[in-house]
Amino acid sequence: MIEKYSIKKLLDKGKIFLNKTVLVEGWIRSFRNSIFISLNDGSTIKNLQIILSKKNFDKKIIKKITVGSSIQVTGMIKESIGKKQCIELQALDLTIYGEVDSIRFQRSILQPKKHSLDKLRKQAHLRFRTSLFSSIMRIRHHIAFLIHKYFHENGFFYIHSPIITNSNSEGSGKMFQVTTLDLKNIPYIKGKVDYTKDFFKQQTYLSVSGQLEAETAALALGKVYTFGPVFRAENSNTSRHLSEFWMIEPEMAFFRLEENMNVAEDFLKYIIRYILDLCMEDLSFLNEHIKKWNKNSSLLKKLEKILKSTFIRISYTEAINILEKSKNTDFVYPVLWGMDLQSEHEQYLVTNYFQSPVIIFDYPSCIKAFYMRMNKDKKTVQAMDVLFPEIGEIIGGSQREERYDILLNRIKNTNVDNSKLCWYLDTRRFGSVPHSGFGLGFDRLVQFITGMKNIRDVIPFPRTPKNAEF
Incomplete structure (x- = not known):
C-alpha cells in the first residue's frame, strides 16, 4: 500500500524518501510549461514540485490542471536538480478532486499575483490559501x-x-446584549422592559x-x-x-x-x-x-x-x-x-x-x-x-x-x-x-x-x- 504524507514531512525529511513511491494531496499554487506543478497542502510555507511526464498523462488531463485546483498525486521521490528544493515528485498518477471556476477565479485572490491586505480581508474565506x-x-x-x-x-x-x-x-x-425577546413586541412593565420574559429572566450580555x-x-x-x-x-x-x-x-x-x-x-x-x-x-x-x-x-x-x-x-x-x-x-x-x-x-x-x-x-x-x-x-x-x-x-x-x-x-x-x-x-x-x-x-x-x-x-x-x- 502506498503511504500518504504531508508536504511538510516530505520536505523536512528530504532525502530519506528518495526513490520511494508516495501519495500527496493539495492545491496547485503554480503550473509551468505543462510540466511543473507547485503543490501546497497547508502544512508548510514551502511547495512540493511535481514533475509531469507527457508519456504518463494525455493532453485532456493536462488541460484540466489549473492554479487553485485540488489534486491527488502518486509518484516517486527524486533528488531535484533545481536549487530551490532538495527533492521533487515524479508523477505516476494524478487525480483532480476539484476544478476551478475560471470566471470567478479571475476576480479572486487565488490568482498568483500581489493583492492588497484590504482585498484579502474582503475574501476572508479564501485568504487561508495565500x-x-x-x-x-x-x-x-x-x-x-x-x-x-x-x-x-x-x-x-x-x-x-x-x-x-x-x-x-x-x-x-459598552457590551453586546443577548436577548430572545421579540423586538417588534417587547414586553413592558411600569414603563420598563420586562426581562423576566427573556430567556435568562434577566438582562444578559456577551462577556x-x-x-x-x-x-x-x-x-x-x-x-x-x-x-x-x-x-x-x-x-x-x-x-x-x-x-x-x-x-x-x-x-x-x-x-x-x-x-x-x-x-x-x-x-x-x-x-x-x-x-x-x-x-x-x-x-x-x-x-x-x-x-x-x-x-x-x-x-x-x-x-x-x-x-x-x-x-x-x-x-x-x-x-x-x-x-x-x-x-x-x-x-x-x-x-x-x-x-x-x-x-x-x-x-x-x-x-x-x-x-x-x-x-x-x-x-x-x-x-x-x-x-x-x-x-x-x-x-x-x-x-x-x-x-x-x-x-x-x-x-x-x-x-x-x-x-x-x-x-x-x-x-x-x-x-x-x-x-x-x-x-x-x-x-x-x-x-x-x-x-x-x-x-x-x-x-x-x-x-x-x-x-x-x-x-x-x-x-x-x-x-x-x-x-x-x-
Whole structure:
C-alpha cells in the first residue's frame, strides 16, 4: 500500500524518501510549461514540485490542471536538480478532486499575483490559501498551543469561564446584549422592559472578561487561567481593536503584584522563545514580506531583542515625570497626572526613552477598575501594564482587592451594581487571600509576533464595527 504524507514531512525529511513511491494531496499554487506543478497542502510555507511526464498523462488531463485546483498525486521521490528544493515528485498518477471556476477565479485572490491586505480581508474565506495568511495561521496555532503548554508546566488549571454574563467585570464600556425577546413586541412593565420574559429572566450580555469567574476558581485551586473569546461593543475602529477577540487571563492565589509582573514577563518570553524555534520558516517568510514595506525593519531581530531585554519597571508617577520632561516631543494629548496614557505616550517610553519593553505599575485609582487593590496613599491601585514596541499595551493586570470593606466601597464609588456581584463578594467573605492576575489580548500578541500592522490580519474572520461577514 502506498503511504500518504504531508508536504511538510516530505520536505523536512528530504532525502530519506528518495526513490520511494508516495501519495500527496493539495492545491496547485503554480503550473509551468505543462510540466511543473507547485503543490501546497497547508502544512508548510514551502511547495512540493511535481514533475509531469507527457508519456504518463494525455493532453485532456493536462488541460484540466489549473492554479487553485485540488489534486491527488502518486509518484516517486527524486533528488531535484533545481536549487530551490532538495527533492521533487515524479508523477505516476494524478487525480483532480476539484476544478476551478475560471470566471470567478479571475476576480479572486487565488490568482498568483500581489493583492492588497484590504482585498484579502474582503475574501476572508479564501485568504487561508495565500502564503501570507497561511503563515500567520500556523503561527497563531503554535502560540495558542504554547499558552496551554506554559500554564500546564507551571501548575495552572484551565477554567472555562461563561460567555454569557449579567455583569460588566470592567465596570465601564459598552457590551453586546443577548436577548430572545421579540423586538417588534417587547414586553413592558411600569414603563420598563420586562426581562423576566427573556430567556435568562434577566438582562444578559456577551462577556468582556472571564476574570471575576477565574478569581473564584483561583481561591480554591491556587492557580488557574481562562482562554476564550470575549466581546466589546465600543466603536473602536482602529488597527489594534476587534469587537470579538480572544483573551488569556491567569489568576494566582497568594501572588502579590511583583510576582504577577514576574509571571507576565516570563510568560511572554517563553512564547516568543519557542515560536522562534518552532516557526522559523514562516517567520522568515514574514520577515521578508515586512521588509517590502520597510527595508530597515526586521521581525526576527525585534523578537530576539525582546528575549534579551529585561523589562523596565517604573511607577505611573515616574512615567508621567519622564513624559513631562521629554524635549522636542509634541504630544497630541497633554500629559497630566491622573490621565490614561495614550498610545503616543506608551510608544515614547518604550521606543524612544527606554528602547525596551516597559511595565508601568501603581496607576491612579480613578482610571482603573473597581477590583484592583488600593495602595496606602488611597490615590493609586496596584495595577500594572506591560508595554511593547509598535502595539503598546499587551498585558494589563493587577493585584486584586482582597479586603471586603474596601472592595465594597470601590464597587459603590464606581457605580457598579453590587446586587449582581454578591457571588463575587462572597469570595472575600470566606477565606479571602492576596491574589493577582492579568489579561493578555491573544490577537494582539499574534499581531506583534507576526509583525502585521492591522489586527484584522491575524484572526481568521475579524469582527469589527459595521463588519460581521463570513
